Amino acid sequence: MMVVGIPRGLLFYEYYPLWRAFFQALGIAVETSGPTSRAVLDAGVSRAVDEACLPVKAYLGHCLELAERCDALFVPRVVSVERGAYTCPKLLGLPEIVGSLRTGRPLVTPVVDYTRGGSRAVDAAIACARRLGCGSVRAAWAYVRARLEYRTFTESLQVAGGWFEGAVAGRAETGTADRARPRVLVLGHVYMVNDRGINLGIREHLLRLGVRPVAPQWVARRNWTSGARALPKKLFWTYEKQLFGAAKHVVDRGECDGVIQITSFGCGPDSLVSEFVRREAERSRVPYMALTVDEHAGEAGAVTRLEAFVDMLARRLGDRET
Template sequence: MAVNNKKPVKIGLPKGLFYFQHHILWENFFKNMGCNVVVSEDTNKDILDYGVKYCSNETCLPVKVFHGHVYSLKDKVDYMFVPRYTSVDKNEYTCPKFCGLPDMTMLNLKKQIKILEVRLHLDQSPDQTLNSLYEISDILNVKYNNVVDAFNKALNLYNEDQKNGITSLVANGNRMIAVLGHPYVIYDDYLSMKLINKLKSRNINVLTPINLEYETKRKNAYPFQGKVFWDTGFDNLGSAFTFAEDENVNGIIYLTSFACGVDSLIIEFIERRLKESYSIPFLKLTLDEHSGETGFDTRIEAFLDMIG
C-alpha cells in the first residue's frame, strides 16, 4: 500500500505527550500507508525554549515541551500528526489539554503547520475515530479501506507490545523504588533529569505503572474504582496503592509537573492515604522549566538515605 503521490508524504511525529505510550501505534499506522515518518529529536534545551516561547505561561511543562517538538519539525514535514484524545476507554477521560491539543498547537504556532488528527473518544463509540480516518484518507489520497487496514495492523502491533511491560514484583536483594507520574515525564530523559537511570546506577530496582496489569490499577484506584475518572488518575492512584501494599517496594517517588490539574488532585489522595494506612516513604518532586538538577539530586539523595 502506498500514498498515491510520487514522493512519500512526510509526517511529523513530535516526541512528547502521547508519543511515549503510543508511538508504536502511530509510527506504524503512517508507515503502513507508505508515508515517511519523521520523529523529533529527544527533548533538549532548544526544544524546551521553543515550547516556552510558543506556549502560554500557565500551561504545564509537558505541553510546552510538546509545542517545542512541533516547532522543531515544522519545516521538515508535510503534515504534523497531533491526535485528539478525549477518552481512551470506557469511563476514562484524558485531561482537557489532550482533548484540545490539535487546536491549541495550531493556534500557538500561528498556523505555520498543517495538522493531521485522529480522534479517540472511546467512551462513546469508535465513530469519531473512523470519521477521522476517513478525513486522513481524503487528505493523503489513500483509499479508506487501506487507511483502516493500516490502523488495525498498527493497533495489533501496539497491543502485542503492551503485553511485554508487565512484570511480577520479585525482589533480588536490592532496594526497589516505584516511580510514578505521566509517561511523557518519567520516560523523557530531559524532563525527568534521568531519574530512572540515576536510581538504576545506584543498583536500585525501578518499577513504574507500566509494570502493573491494567485491571490491578483500576481495582486499586481508591476511591475512584468503577467511577468515571481520568485515565492517568487511574494509573497513578492504582499504582501507588498497589506498590504500597508490596513489601518488596521500599519507597515511592512521584514526578509531577507544575500546573498539572490532574496531579494536584490525585497526589493529594495518595499522600493522605499513604499517611493514614501505610508506612512506605513517599517523595513528590515537582518540575517546571526552571528546575535545577543539583537541587533535584539532593532531594533524591536525602530520600534514599532515609530509606537506608
C-alpha cells in the same frame, strides 16, 4: 513521498508504536523530533502561555523543531480512551494550542473519543488516512496491523518490565534481580517518566544510586482498574486513574520500598490525585516523595533530594534485616 511528523511529547510515549506502525502500513513516511533538548524546551517555553505545564511547553518545542522537516504534523485530539472518562483538558485542546504557533504546516488531527463507548479509534484512524489520501479499507487494514504491533509493545512493557525506549526498539530489558536493592515506584504520566529532557534524568539517577526503578505502566490494566476502586468516587481522568490504581496495587502488594511521584508544576489532575496517592502510601507505611518540575527546575537540587530519599530507604531496609 509525503512525510508525517510526530512530535516526541505527551502521548507519544503511550502510542508512538501504534502510530508509527499505522503510517508505515499506509506507506507514509514518519519523521519524529529528537529527544527533548534545552533548545527544544526554550523554543516551547517562549511560545507557550506562561501557565501551561512543562510537557505541553516541550511539546510545542518539538512541533516547532519538526515543522521544518515534515509535510504535516500529526497532533491527535485524544479526548477519551474509555467510556465516561477524559484524558486532560489540555489534550482536548491540543490541536488549537499547536495551531496558535502558526508553524505553516497543516495539522493532522484525528479525534479519539470513547466517552460514549464504541470503537472510536478505528474511526479516527480511517478519517486520518482519508485526510492523507488513502482509502478506507486500506486504513482499516493498517489500523488492525498497527494494533497487533502495539500489543507487542505493551506486552514487552508489562510482562518483561521494560521501559519505553527499549520496548520501542524491541530490545529485551536487562532487569537487575539484586534483591538487596531498594525498589522505587517512579509514579508519573508516561511523558514525565520517560522523557529525560523534562524529568531531570530521575531514572538514571536512581539507577546510579543503586535503586531499582519500577514503572506504573508495568501494572496490568485489570490490576490498576481494581486498585482505582479504592478512590471515593470514580475518577474522570483515565491516566490519573491508572496512576492511582497502579500505586495502590504496587504498594498494597509490597512490591516497592518507596514511591516518588514526578509531577509537572501546574498539572491539574495530579494536583488532586497526588493527595490520594500520598495517603495510600502513608497508610501502608511506604515512604513517599513528590518531585515537581518546571522549566526552572535544577538537576542538582533534584539529585540532592533523590540521594536523601534513597539513603533513608536504604537505612529502613537495613533496619528491617537486623
